Amino acid sequence: MSRLPVAPKPPLRRFHQARWDEPIVFELSTPGSRGVGVTGPDPAIGEPNVTLPPVLARATPPALPELSQPQVLRHYVRLSQENLGADFNIDVGQGTCTMKYSPKINEVAIRDARLIDAHPAQDVADAQGTLEIIYRLERMLAEISGMDAVSVQPAAGSAAIWANVSMIRGYHAARGEADQRTEIITTAFSHPSNAACAKTAGFTVITLQPDANGYPDIEALKVAVSDRTAALLITNPEDTGIYNPRIREFVEIVHAAGGLACYDQANANGILGITRAREAGFDLSHFNLHKTFSTPHACGGPAAGASCVSAALEPFLPGPVVVRDADGTFRLDADRPLSIGKVSPFYGVIPNIVRAYTWIMTMGAEGLREVAEVAALNNNYLAARILAVPGASMGYPATPDRVEQVRYTWQQLADETGVTTEQIGWRIADFGTHYWTSHHPFVIPEPFTLEPTESYSRAELDEYARIVAEVAREAREDPETVRTAPHRQTVHQAGDEDLDDPDRWAVTWRAYRRKYFGEGVTP
Amino acid sequence: MIHPYIPNSVPAVKQAMLDAIGLESTEDLYRAIPADLRLDRPLDLPAPARSEAELLRHVRGLLAKNASPERKLCFLGGGTFPHDVPAVVDEVINRGEFLTAYAGEPYEDHGRFQALFEYCSQMGEMLTMDVVNVPVYDGFQAASTALRMAGRMTGRGRVLLVGAIGADKRSRIGDYCARALDLDVLPAAADGVIDLDAVRAAVGPDTAAIYVETPDYHGVVHAELPDLAAIAHDAGAELVVYTDPISLGVVAPPAELGADIVCGDIQSLGVHQWFGGGHGGFIAVRDEVRYVMELPSRLFGIAATRVPGEYGFGDVAYERTSFAIREDGKEWVGTAAALWGIAAAVYLSLMGPAGMREVGETVLAHTRYALRSLADVPGLAVPSAALPHFREFALDVSGSGRSAREWVVLGRLAGIEPGIVIDDVTLLVCVTEVHSVSDIDRLVELFAETAGSIPSAGTLAGRLATEGSAR
Numbered sequence: 001m002s003r004l005p006v007a008p009k010p011p012l013r014r015f016h017q018a019r020w021d022e023p024i025v026f027e028l029s030t031p032g033s034r035g036v037g038v039t040g041p042d043p044a045i046g047e048p049n050v051t052l053p054p055v056l057a058r059a060t061p062p063a064l065p066e067l068s069q070p071q072v073l074r075h076y077v078r079l080s081q082e083n084l085g086a087d088f089n090i091d092v093g094q095g096t097c098t099m100k101y102s103p104k105i106n107e108v109a110i111r112d113a114r115l116i117d118a119h120p121a122q123d124v125a126d127a128q129g130t131l132e133i134i135y136r137l138e139r140m141l142a143e144i145s146g147m148d149a150v151s152v153q154p155a156a157g158s159a160a161i162w163a164n165v166s167m168i169r170g171y172h173a174a175r176g177e178a179d180q181r182t183e184i185i186t187t188a189f190s191h192p193s194n195a196a197c198a199k200t201a202g203f204t205v206i207t208l209q210p211d212a213n214g215y216p217d218i219e220a221l222k223v224a225v226s227d228r229t230a231a232l233l234i235t236n237p238e239d240t241g242i243y244n245p246r247i248r249e250f251v252e253i254v255h256a257a258g259g260l261a262c263y264d265q266a267n268a269n270g271i272l273g274i275t276r277a278r279e280a281g282f283d284l285s286h287f288n289l290h291k292t293f294s295t296p297h298a299c300g301g302p303a304a305g306a307s308c309v310s311a312a313l314e315p316f317l318p319g320p321v322v323v324r325d326a327d328g329t330f331r332l333d334a335d336r337p338l339s340i341g342k343v344s345p346f347y348g349v350i351p352n353i354v355r356a357y358t359w360i361m362t363m364g365a366e367g368l369r370e371v372a373e374v375a376a377l378n379n380n381y382l383a384a385r386i387l388a389v390p391g392a393s394m395g396y397p398a399t400p401d402r403v404e405q406v407r408y409t410w411q412q413l414a415d416e417t418g419v420t421t422e423q424i425g426w427r428i429a430d431f432g433t434h435y436w437t438s439h440h441p442f443v444i445p446e447p448f449t450l451e452p453t454e455s456y457s458r459a460e461l462d463e464y465a466r467i468v469a470e471v472a473r474e475a476r477e478d479p480e481t482v483r484t485a486p487h488r489q490t491v492h493q494a495g496d497e498d499l500d501d502p503d504r505w506a507v508t509w510r511a512y513r514r515k516y517f518g519e520g521v522t523p
Numbered sequence: 524m525i526h527p528y529i530p531n532s533v534p535a536v537k538q539a540m541l542d543a544i545g546l547e548s549t550e551d552l553y554r555a556i557p558a559d560l561r562l563d564r565p566l567d568l569p570a571p572a573r574s575e576a577e578l579l580r581h582v583r584g585l586l587a588k589n590a591s592p593e594r595k596l597c598f599l600g601g602g603t604f605p606h607d608v609p610a611v612v613d614e615v616i617n618r619g620e621f622l623t624a625y626a627g628e629p630y631e632d633h634g635r636f637q638a639l640f641e642y643c644s645q646m647g648e649m650l651t652m653d654v655v656n657v658p659v660y661d662g663f664q665a666a667s668t669a670l671r672m673a674g675r676m677t678g679r680g681r682v683l684l685v686g687a688i689g690a691d692k693r694s695r696i697g698d699y700c701a702r703a704l705d706l707d708v709l710p711a712a713a714d715g716v717i718d719l720d721a722v723r724a725a726v727g728p729d730t731a732a733i734y735v736e737t738p739d740y741h742g743v744v745h746a747e748l749p750d751l752a753a754i755a756h757d758a759g760a761e762l763v764v765y766t767d768p769i770s771l772g773v774v775a776p777p778a779e780l781g782a783d784i785v786c787g788d789i790q791s792l793g794v795h796q797w798f799g800g801g802h803g804g805f806i807a808v809r810d811e812v813r814y815v816m817e818l819p820s821r822l823f824g825i826a827a828t829r830v831p832g833e834y835g836f837g838d839v840a841y842e843r844t845s846f847a848i849r850e851d852g853k854e855w856v857g858t859a860a861a862l863w864g865i866a867a868a869v870y871l872s873l874m875g876p877a878g879m880r881e882v883g884e885t886v887l888a889h890t891r892y893a894l895r896s897l898a899d900v901p902g903l904a905v906p907s908a909a910l911p912h913f914r915e916f917a918l919d920v921s922g923s924g925r926s927a928r929e930w931v932v933l934g935r936l937a938g939i940e941p942g943i944v945i946d947d948v949t950l951l952v953c954v955t956e957v958h959s960v961s962d963i964d965r966l967v968e969l970f971a972e973t974a975g976s977i978p979s980a981g982t983l984a985g986r987l988a989t990e991g992s993a994r
Contacts, residue, residue: 021833024637024640024641024644024834025644025868025872026641026644034873034875035609035873035874035875035878036873036874036878038607038874038882038885038956039607039885039956039957040881040884040885041884041885041888042888042889042892042959044959044960044961045888045889045892047891047892049887049888050884050888050890050891050911052744052773052887052911053911055746055749055775056744056746057773057774057775058772058773058774058775058776059779061772061876061877061880062648062649062651062771062772062876062879063648064645064648064649064871064872064875064876064879065645065872065875066876066877067872067873067875069611069873072873073611073615075872076638076865076868076869076872078634079633079635079637080615080618080620080634080638081620082633082634082637083620083621083627083632083633083634083635084620084631085618085619085620085621085624086623086624087619087622087623088619088620091625094625094626097626099625101528102623103528105575105578105579107617107622109578109583112583113591113592113593114586114589114591114592115586115589116795116796117592117796118589118592118796119597119603119605119796119799119940120603120798120799121601121603121940121943122590122595122599122940123590123595123935123940126589126590127590128589129586129588129589130586130589130798132588133582136569140568140569143568144566144568155660155661155860156660156857156859157857157858158855158856158857158858159660162855169701192845192850192855195845196845196849196850196852198850199850199851200855201701202702205849242555243555243556245556245557245560247560248559248560272566273566274561274562275556275560275561275562276562279559279561279562280560288858290858296622296623297623297624297625297858298621298624298862299621299625299635299638299639299862300626300859300861300862301658301660301858301859301860301861301862301863302803302859302860302862303858303859340698341691341694341695341698342663342691343695344660344663344800344802345602345603345661345662345663345691345802346602346603346799346800347798347799348800349800350797350799350800350801351800352800353800354582358582361571361581362528362571362572363528363571364568364569364570364571365565365566365567365568366571367524367571368566368568369565370524370526370529370532371529373549373552374531374532374537376549376552376553377531377537377541377549377552378531380544380546380552381540381544383544384543403552403555426628426630429630433631436626436628439846440846440847440849441848441849454529454531454532455529456530456531457536458530458531458536458539458540486630486631489630489633490630490631490633491629491630491633491835492828492830492835493829494827494828494829494837495827496837498824498826498827499826499839499840500839500840500841502812502815502840505824505839505840507640507643507647507653507654507655507815507823507824507839508640508643508644508647509640509641509644509647509825510644510647510648510653511653511654511810512825
C-alpha cells in the first residue's frame with residue numbers, strides 16, 4: 001500500500017494528453033435529434049411559409065449531423081481538451097509567434113453587449129465608446145512605433161502587410177511611378193507573407209540572403225536597389241533573433257533609390273520602448289496585436305494587425321479613419337481620395353482591438369519596457385540552457401547577441417543520430433508542450449526557433465530546457481522512441497502520403513465517404 | 524517593476540538569471556542596438572490601471588459612451604447580420620484550450636484540427652462541395668481570392684461582376700485584384716433581375732469569371748444562376764458565386780445551380796456582430812486538382828494513424844502555400860479566423876438540418892412580411908418585390924418626399940435604425956429571425972405615420988448636419 005509522505009516529483013512531468021478517441025461529429029448523429037430551438041416564423045404573420053421557385057428550393061436537406069445539445073457540448077469540449085492552449089503549457093516552442101499570456105481581465109472587459117451586439121452601421125453617436133477605444137489605441141501604437149498615423153483595421157498581421165504593400169503601390173502611383181517601381185526587396189529571415197503579399201500585389205520579389213554572420217547582406221541590397229525599387233520589406237530582429245545594427249543604412253540605401261522602407265514588426269516584443277520604426281527612418285511598419293499586444297491566438301485567428309505610417313503615407317491609410325473633432329466627439333472620415341479603401345468589411349477585429357487596448361492600459365510605458373527586457377532576458381537565459389544540450393547550437397554562432405528569440409539548429413545531433421528536427425517535435429509533444437521547426441525554406445539546417453516571451457518563470461524555462469535535453473538524449477540512446485512519437489498524445493503518428501495525393505486526400509467528411517466508401521456523388 | 528503578468532520581473536530572480544548568463548544588467552541584452560537607434564526617453568503613454576477593478580472601471584466608462592444595444596430597434600445588415608448565437612457556441616470558443624492555442628502540430632493540437640475539419644465538412648454539406656478551406660479573414664477576402672483563383676486557372680485578365688454588390692466589397696476586390704484582373708461591372712437593375720443578354724454581351728474570350736451574389740447585396744435570391752453558369756462555361760470562364768450559408772437550409776446550394784467556386788462570410792453562423800469585427804471567409808470548390816491547387820488557404824485533411832480506428836489530420840497539398848514556398852505559393856496564407864470557424868462548426872452541429880431549414884424559413888417569412896408591409900406604405904416601393912428575398916431588400920423612398928438619410932435620422936429619433944443608406948433614395952432594410960412581427964410593425968409605423976411627432980425641418984437639418992459619414 002502507498003503511504004505518506006508522497007515522494008518528490010520526478011524532474012520531468014509524466015504528462016499524458018487527453019485521449020477521448022472521439023468520433024467525427026457526423027458519426028454521433030441520431031436522426032431526429034436537435035441541439036437548439038429555433039424561432040419559427042412569427043405566427044402573427046398569418047400566412048403560409050414562403051415557397052421558393054423550384055429552381056431555388058433546396059431539394060435535399062443538408063446532411064448535417066443531428067445531435068442533442070449536451071452531446072454537441074461534450075463533443076466539442078472533448079476536442080478542446082485535446083488541444084494545447086497557451087493557458088496551460090510552457091508555450092515557448094512556437095518562435096516568431098510570441099505566445100505570451102493573454103490576461104483574463106481582458107476577456108471580462110470585452111464580454112459587453114455594447115461591443116458584442118453593436119452593428120457597424122448604427123448611429124456613430126451610439127458608438128462613441130468603441131470609436132474612442134480605436135482612436136486611443138491607434139494613438140498609443142503611433143507612440144510605440146514612433147510613426148505618425150495608425151490604422152487597426154487590418155484583420156491580422158499578414159493583412160497589415162497587405163495593407164502596407166497596397167499603400168506602397170498607391171504612393172508610387174500617386175507620384176506617377178507605378179509602372180516604374182515594380183520591385184520589392186525582402187530578406188530570407190523576414191516572414192514569408194512579406195514576399196507573398198508583394199508578389200500578390202504585382203511586384204517582382206527580390207530576396208536578400210543572409211551574410212556569413214546572419215545579417216541581411218547589405219552588399220546584396222546595394223546591388224538590388226534601383227529606380228525600379230518600390231520598397232524594402234524587412235524584419236528586425238529577424239527570425240533568427242539577430243538585431244541588424246545597420247538597419248538605418250538599409251533604409252537610407254532604399255530611400256536614396258526613391259523606394260520606401262517598410263518594417264515588419266509583427267513581433268516587437270523584445271524592443272518595446274527600446275527602439276522604434278521611427279528612429280530607424282522607416283516609412284511604414286506593422287504590429288500584430290495577437291503577438292506583441294497579447295490578444296489570444298484563437299487557434300489561428302481572429303487576429304488583428306496595425307498599419308503604422310509616416311505623415312507622407314497617411315493619406316493612403318485604409319479608410320474610413322476614426323477622427324476626433326474639436327468638441328471631443330468621434331466620427332468616421334471616409335472622404336479620403338488617396339485611401340486604399342477598406343481592407344476589412346468594417347473597422348477591424350473589434351474584440352482584439354479592445355483586448356490590445358486594455359493590455360496596454362494594464363502595462364503602461366514602464367510595463368512595456370519591462371516586457372521587452374524580461375522577454376530578452378528569458379530568451380538569453382533559455383539560450384544558455386539550450387546550448388548546453390549536446391547536439392544543439394545556434395544558427396550563426398559568430399553573432400551571439402539575440403533579442404527575443406533564437407533560431408537554433410540540430411545539425412550536429414542529426415548528423416550523429418539521424419533524428420531530424422521534425423521528429424524531435426513529435427516527441428516533445430509527449431511532454432505537454434509545443435515545438436516548432438521554422439519557416440520554410442530551412443536556411444539554417446534542422447532548425448528550431450524558441451521564443452520565451454516575458455510570460456514564463458525561470459523554473460518553467462528550466463523545465464522546457466530539460467524536456468529538450470531529454471529528447472536529445474533519447475535521440476542518441478533510444479532513437480526509435482523519438483521516431484515513433486508521439487506516444488502520450490491524443491493520437492499517434494499519422495501517415496502523410498495521402499495528404500498530397502489528389503485521389504486520396506479528403507478535406508471534408510463527404511469527400512472521405514465518397515472516396516473510400518463510395519457514398520454520394522459530387523455535384 | 525514587478526508586474527503580475529511577468530513572472531521574472533522580481534528583481535532577485537532577474538539578477539539571478541543575469542548572473543547565470545554572465546551579464547551585469549538588462550542593458551547588456553541590447554548591446555547590439557546602436558545608441559543612436561535607442562529611444563532616449565520613456566514612451567509617452569497613459570498611466571496604467573493599478574488593478575483589474577481600475578481597468579474595468581476605465582473601459583466600462585468608455586463603453587458607457589456607447590448606447591446600449593437594446594435602446595434601438597435595428598434593421599441593419601449590409602454584411603454584418605443580427606442572428607441568434609446559441610450559448611454552447613460561446614462556451615466552446617471561449618475555452619482557453621481553443622482561445623489561447625495557435626499553430627501547434629496535428630498531434631498536440633489534434634482538437635483544433637478535428638474541429639476545423641468538422642467545420643469544413645459541415646460547410647461542405649451546406650454547400651454540397653467537397654473542398655472547403657480553413658477560414659480566411661472575411662467574405663471580402665474570400666471573394667477577392669476566388670476571383671484571383673479564376674484568373675490563374677484560366678490565364679485570363681478580366682472578371683465580370685454582375686448585380687448588386689456592396690460598394691465596400693467592390694472597392695476591396697478592386698484593391699486586391701489590381702494589376703492582376705480588370706473588373707467589368709454590370710450593376711443591378713432596379714427590378715433586381717439580371718439582364719442575361721447584357722451578361723452575354725459583356726463576356727469575352729478574356730473573361731476569367733462571372734461573379735454574382737445570392738442573396739445579393741439587396742437580398743435578392745437569384746434564379747439566374749444556371750443561365751449564368753451556361754454563359755460562363757460556354758466562354759471557358761468560371762462562375763464564382765458569393766452566398767451566405769445561413770440561407771442554404773432552404774435555398775438550393777449554388778454548386779447545384781452551376782457554380783464553380785463558392786465563397787462568402789460565416790459571421791451569420793454563430794458569430795456575434797462585434798461592430799463589424801466578427802467575420803470569417805470561406806471558399807469552396809469541387810475536389811479537382813485544378814481548383815484545389817489554386818487555393819491559398821490551409822486545407823486540413825483526414826489521415827490514418829498507426830492505431831486502427833484513430834483519426835489523424837494534416838495539411839493537404841501544403842506545397843501550394845506561401846508557408847511552404849514564400850512568393851511562389853498562391854497569394855499568401857497566415858493567421859485569419861480559425862476560431863470563428865470552430866464557432867460555425869458548433870453552430871451547424873447544434874442546428875442540424877432541421878434548424879437550418881427553420882431559420883431559413885423564418886428569415887424568408889419575416890423578410891416577405893416586412894417587404895410587403897413597407898411596399899404597401901404610400902410613397903414607398905420595393906422595385907424588386909417580384910423576386911424572392913432573403914433577409915434584406917432595397918426600399919425606394921423616392922415617393923415619400925424625404926431622402927433616405929432623412930428617414931434614418933427620423934428613425935433614430937424614434938429609437939429605430941431603419942436601414943443602411945445605399946443612395947439618396949434607397950434604404951437597405953434587414954430582417955432576420957431576431958425580429959418579431961411587432962418589431963417590423965414598428966418600422967412600418969415609422970414610415971406610415973409621417974403625420975406623427977415629426978420634428979421641425981430645422982431640427983432635422985441640424986441632425987443631418989451632425990450625422991457625418993455614418994457609413
